[in-house]
Amino acid sequence: MILTAIRTWARQLCMLSILLLWACDDEITVKTSSADPILNIDAWINNKSETQHIYLTLSQDYFDNKNLPPVVSGALVTVTDNEGRVYEFAEDRTSVTGAYSWYPAKGEVLGVVGRSYTLMVIYKGETFTATSEVHRVPPVDSLTLSYREGQGMMDDTYSAEFWATDPAGKGDTYWMRGYKNGKLLNKASEITTAYDAGVSSGSGFDGVTFISPIRLGVNANDLDEDDRPVSPLVNGDSIYVEIHSINLSAYNYLAEVVSQADRMGGISELFTSAPLANVSTNIVNANKNGSAAVGYFNVAAVSGLGKKFYF
DSSP, rough: OHHHHHHHHHHHHHHHHHHHHHTTOOOOOOOOOOOOOOOEEEEEEEEESSOEEEEHHHEOOOTOOOOOBBBSSSSSEEEEESOOOOEEEOTTOOOSEEEEEEEEOOTTSSTTOOEEEEEEETTTTEEEEEEEEOOOOOOEEEEEEEEEEOOOOOOOEEEEEEEEEOSSSTEEEEEEEEEEETTTOOOOGGGGEEEETTTTTTTOOEEEEEEEHHHHSOOOOOOTTTTTTTOOOOTOOOOEEEEEOOHHHHHHHHHHHHHHHSOOOOOOGHHHHHOOOOOOOOOOOSTTHHHHHHEEEEEEEEEEEEOOOOO
């Protein structure tokens, strides 16, 4: 009886797959409902002695790819450390990305390792807050060239590899950010995070050199017109690598971003992917019955190193 049931189920699944594949030949227009926009707070700031930005926008419909998210104007934005120092972020009314900015004096920084910081955004009578503690960050010791010989249809590839050592003591989390020829590599497939010197809390790498997938994770991830990977570097390219210390919840947030954004697409989405949903946030409304908000607040310590490669 069980075998017969399995065969019947297999035939039904096969027929369903055929029908789904057949249907792919037709273009289908799906009408989706709109949701009320909510506040999005993009607040990733750091201890570099440069202008710091917090971006406030409103959410938009998922399939609205033609327009930038509406900017939020008229908000009051401050960051306060645990010693009472207040940093005011002024609205840039010319910004198309909803930037609110803090301009440091010469040599001044926002973000001291060991201190905690509280973000406060007041918008339309509602107060949104989030907290972040600045964690330690190791220096980037060097950058080297990594070569891989091509096989079959794959060409030879050249990649940058950074070298740094996670300090001893479990629980450090990082975001590695790569810049190629001055441009930030920010596709979902190019987001590289680390838990200590490994990729997760269970990897067991602590107080050692970051493992290879992390060291090489700061490269561009591009495909040619035939969907084949292209060499991340060509002769004369420059790479700048930064390590940002992040909170554990920020590490989990970025993992959710990758899961939601770096999806296979196609019919496989029906069977292998979780439904899309808002990524978790550390931003809360002071009024628990008030409006929701999305986004994230993190204050990072940063180390970095750059190099131009000739080969």
